[in-house]
Amino acid sequence: MPSTESQSDAAQRMYTERATNYEDSWHPDYSKRFMELVPIKPGDRVLDLACGTGLEAVIAARHVGDDGIVVGVDITEAMLSEARKKLNHDETLHRRLRLVRHSVTDLTGSPNVDRGSFDLILCSNAFVLFENSKEVVAHWREYLKPGGRVAIDITHEYNLRSGLLLEKVARRLGMPFPSNRSWIKSKGVGTLEKIVGLDSTYLGLDKADEQFDYVVNGPLTASIVTEELRVKGREFFREEWHNAADDGKVEVSDILYVYIARKV
Structure with missing residues (x-):
């Protein structure tokens, strides 16, 4: 429920x-x-x-x-x-x-x-x-x-990409999540500010489980991720990770x- x-x-x-x-x-x-x-x-x-x-x-x-x-x-x-x-x-x-x-x-x-x-x-x-x-x-x-x-x-939209994908998983499962980033698009934006000076990195399809474990146990989300999301969410996360890939790579930005x- x-x-x-x-x-x-x-x-x-x-x-x-x-x-x-x-x-x-x-x-x-x-x-x-x-x-x-x-x-x-x-x-x-x-x-x-x-x-x-x-x-x-x-x-x-x-x-x-x-x-x-x-x-x-x-x-x-x-x-x-x-x-x-x-x-x-x-x-x-x-x-x-x-x-x-x-x-x-x-x-x-x-x-x-x-x-x-x-x-x-x-x-x-x-x-x-x-x-x-x-x-x-x-x-x-x-x-x-x-x-x-x-x-x-x-x-x-690609900042902490694993967090965005976990948000999608939570919504698919009908579970609460503290952020709402699905509407963000970069087109036509003038001013950008990097968080810690990085640009983009690219992670392979094989990193899905690693990224799922990282985001559900990370400092931003560990306190709000339910046991149900940990158990049921992994397979959905793999699916979202694959859907997010372009030529087998998922872009992650620091902007x-x-x-x-x-x-x-």
Whole structure:
């Protein structure tokens, strides 16, 4: 029987498990590079959605000055707890940064989050978690001032290819999965950002089982992969791996897209 756990619940479960060591990774360095693409002025009001441990929010708070404000919103309490630690002994951050536990896909009623009041909305390393991405962006638009900007990053469709294929397997089996990447396409994208400096590698058909074991036991997904998915998913994964191959090779990339748009 298909699980009744929502994609949001699965994501919270995954990030609760990862919260304490989330920054022991490529994320802090990547966040610095992401924020270099998004100019912030003193006095700006910034809304950081799915702010997690506050990596982007803290950087933004350094730029807005005391006349600006940064509001970080996240649904996972464990991630916000890590972010709050950064405010405890930093008076500047304490003045400029507000952290709120709330759904980021429906901001209605969220404290400190008023419609039409923000110069910039950020969403980094989270957009693939949302089931209805078009509706989410349309909702966020309501919270921007006229001329306000939104900056979102999205993984390349071949980034962590095994994770994308496991997502397809989970959906075929009627099981929850915390991400939703099946809609991502690379056509016409202008700005790209590599995660750790790699491009693409190519893996053979014989790597299907190895990649299945890697992704179900990896740090990103081990806490949310059910025993049923481990048992039933392998054969489906082999099928998806073969379907993804081109001339017997599966391309795996290390790239993120960064989209910056303005409200008109």
